[in-house]
Amino acid sequence: MASRELLKWVRKLHLKKYREQESCFVIEGPNLVLEALRSDFQIANVFVIPEFKTSGRFKQMEPFFEKRSLPVQQISVPEMKMISETCLPQGILGVVRKKPRSFRKHDVSRWTKVILLDHLQEPGNLGTIIRAADWFGFQAVLTSEGSVESTNGKVLRSTAGSYFHLPVFEAISLRGAIKTLLQERFRVFAAQSDGDVIHFKAQFGEKTALVIGNERHGVKSDLSGLPVQTVRISRSGRGESLNAAMAATVLMDRITFSEAGNGA
Structure with a gap:
């Protein structure tokens, strides 16, 4: 069960200054969460509502959660609405850690x-x-x-x-x-x-x-x-x-x- 303090922290990440301060950002919906799981980005938190946890899309994600040893926190629909930026939340939301990237330090020789x-x-x-x-x-x-x-x-x-x-x-x-x-x-x-x-x-x-x-x-x-x-x-x-x-x-x-x- 997610604490009230954690949910408030997630909600703050919808503001740019907190994303920069915490080096984290929020993703919403099964498509974004699945692509994040398939990537090498670090995922800090995942939240789901009970209905989504029984869906086929969640079953598709379970091997990725297990591989990453990533706990999934179940929250209520009102709590999901509180931390979501969209009017109609899709049942799953994640917090991802930003990657430090520097163009000056990047090797661009292979780009076309x-x-x-x-x-x-x-x-x-x-x-x-x-x-x-x-x-x-x-x-x-x-x-x-x-x-x-x-x-x-x-x-x-x-x-x-x-x-x-x-x-x-x-x-x-x-x-x-x-x-x-x-x-x-x-x-x-x-x-x-x-x-x-x-x-x-x-x-x-x-x-x-x-x-x-x-x-x-x-x-x-x-x-x-x-x-x-x-x-x-x-x-x-x-x-x-x-x-x-x-x-x-x-x-x-x-x-x-x-x-x-x-x-x-």
């Missing part, structure tokens, strides 16, 4: 596809981009200072579990990261509504870095003097624009499956 996000603000956009990057085989997601935090609950739910499949490096210097990638012979492209080249004519290389800017203002970081080519997505209909996640998905697809790329 990476996406950099500049001052991205919408949690749904970031989560969807992480999910798409995972789908298209990108090796990493980098977010600049001023971007929404990747362990935000809405971000995590939008990733559909992909958060646990590829590294997300946060609060980086976009200019500094691009310089590092250029040294590793990456071609760097920045999405822009009036970009110099149409996306299906862009010459993506064996190593490609894609930059997606802020939802309203585009790329805000200073990239002057860097060999970054701007790319625009061709339009055949009447839509005013694509949001950041849609544009990123279109371009990641093109990078992955273009003849000049490394996809097939």
Whole structure:
């Protein structure tokens, strides 16, 4: 049985300052919990309601709980509602320990596809981009200072579990990261509504870095003097624009499956 103090602590983790202070974050729902169990992330706590504990999804997870020697704490439905961020909790919730990650200390020489996000603000956009990057085989997601935090609950739910499949490096210097990638012979492209080249004519290389800017203002970081080519997505209909996640998905697809790329 979980103590009142523990449940209050879990509830606090929905706030960014406590996630940073405790180096933990909350995941909700069977999909996220199962992907976390399959990963090498450390899981601190798991809470379930009685109804979920008798479900087939829980039975699927039991071998992972046993392998990790991870106790599962049963709580009441009102208690689950108290610690959940969603209106309709899915019956299971976990607390995961953050991984310390440093882009500066990471070996990027083996990367071939990476996406950099500049001052991205919408949690749904970031989560969807992480999910798409995972789908298209990108090796990493980098977010600049001023971007929404990747362990935000809405971000995590939008990733559909992909958060646990590829590294997300946060609060980086976009200019500094691009310089590092250029040294590793990456071609760097920045999405822009009036970009110099149409996306299906862009010459993506064996190593490609894609930059997606802020939802309203585009790329805000200073990239002057860097060999970054701007790319625009061709339009055949009447839509005013694509949001950041849609544009990123279109371009990641093109990078992955273009003849000049490394996809097939």
